Amino acid sequence: MHHTAFDLIRPEDLRRLNAEPPAMSEFVRAVKEAPKFEKQYRHWIMTVYRNGQYTSKAERLPPAWSELLGEVVQSSFRNWLSTRTEIDLEGTVLEVNVSRRDPGDYRNVHRGKGNQEVKVVLVLSEHWPDHAQGTYDLWDSPEAGTPVRSVQPVPGSLYTVIPSDTSWHSLSPVAHDSPGSLLTLTLGYSRPEKRS
Numbered sequence: 001m002h003h004t005a006f007d008l009i010r011p012e013d014l015r016r017l018n019a020e021p022p023a024m025s026e027f028v029r030a031v032k033e034a035p036k037f038e039k040q041y042r043h044w045i046m047t048v049y050r051n052g053q054y055t056s057k058a059e060r061l062p063p064a065w066s067e068l069l070g071e072v073v074q075s076s077f078r079n080w081l082s083t084r085t086e087i088d089l090e091g092t093v094l095e096v097n098v099s100r101r102d103p104g105d106y107r108n109v110h111r112g113k114g115n116q117e118v119k120v121v122l123v124l125s126e127h128w129p130d131h132a133q134g135t136y137d138l139w140d141s142p143e144a145g146t147p148v149r150s151v152q153p154v155p156g157s158l159y160t161v162i163p164s165d166t167s168w169h170s171l172s173p174v175a176h177d178s179p180g181s182l183l184t185l186t187l188g189y190s191r192p193e194k195r196s
Contacts, residue, residue: 002138002149003085008122009068009156014027016064018126021183022046022098026057039110041171044181049073049096060073069096072122072187081189085118085160092117092189101134101182109142112163113190118162120153120187123153124182132178136161153182 009017027044034040048058048069058069070075073094082089112119119138128134130152136159137147150172151159161169174182 002151002162003158004151004160005084005158006031006154007156009124009128010066011156013064013068014124014126014155017044017124019024020062020064021100022057022061022065026060027100028099039108041105041107043102043105043107044102046098046100047095048098049094051093051095055114065098068121068185071136072096072185077188081118081120085162087118087162089117089189092191095188095190097186097188099184099186101171101174101184103174103176103178105182106173107136109137109139109170111167111170112161112169113188115192116161116163116188116190118189120189121159121161122185122187123155123157123159124183125153125155127179128153128155128182129179132182133172133175133176134178134182135172137170137172143167144168153184 027046030045031042032040033042046057047055048061049055058066061069073096078089134153136151136153138149139147161167
C-alpha cells in the first residue's frame with residue numbers, strides 16, 4: 001500500500017524554508033555501504049524530534065523550519081494521517097528527521113523498519129525538476145530489474161512508506177546535475193513492541 005498527496009505546503013512557505021535552510025553543521029553524514037547490509041544508503045540527517053521531545057538540534061532550527069516541525073508533531077496531524085491512510089497511529093512513537101541528499105546520495109532496495117507503522121516523507125526543496133532524480137521507487141523484489149512504480153519528489157508533496165515483508169522500496173541516486181540538495185522531512189511512526 002502506498003499514498004501520495006500534493007500541494008500540502010504552499011509555494012511561499014517552501015520559499016521561506018529554502019531561503020534559510022538548517023545549518024550544515026547540524027547534519028550528520030550517514031553512510032552504510034557493504035554487501036553484508038540489507039539496507040545501504042548515503043545522505044545527511046538531523047534528528048529534531050524523538051520520543052515525544054524536541055532534540056537540541058530542533059532548538060537551533062531556522063524559524064520556518066521550527067514552525068513546520070511544530071505543526072507535524074501535533075496530534076491533529078497524526079489524526080489526519082490516520083484518516084487518510086486508514087492506519088491507526090494512536091499510541092505510536094514519533095521520530096522526525098530532516099534529510100539532505102546531495103548528488104549521488106541514495107538508498108538501496110530494502111523493506112524498511114519492521115516496528116514502523118508508517119513513514120511519511122515531506123518534500124521540501126522549492127524546485128526539483130524530473131531530471132534531478134531522487135525518486136521513491138517501489139519494487140516487486142530486490143532482484144527485479146526495474147521498479148513497479150517511481151514517485152517523483154514533487155516540492156510540497158508527501159508520500160508514505162508502509163513497511164511489511166514485501167514492501168521493497170528504494171531512493172534513486174540524486175543526479176549530479178541536480179539544482180542542489182534534495183531536502184525532506186521524514187516522520188516515522190513506530191510501535192516499540194513490534195519487531196525491529
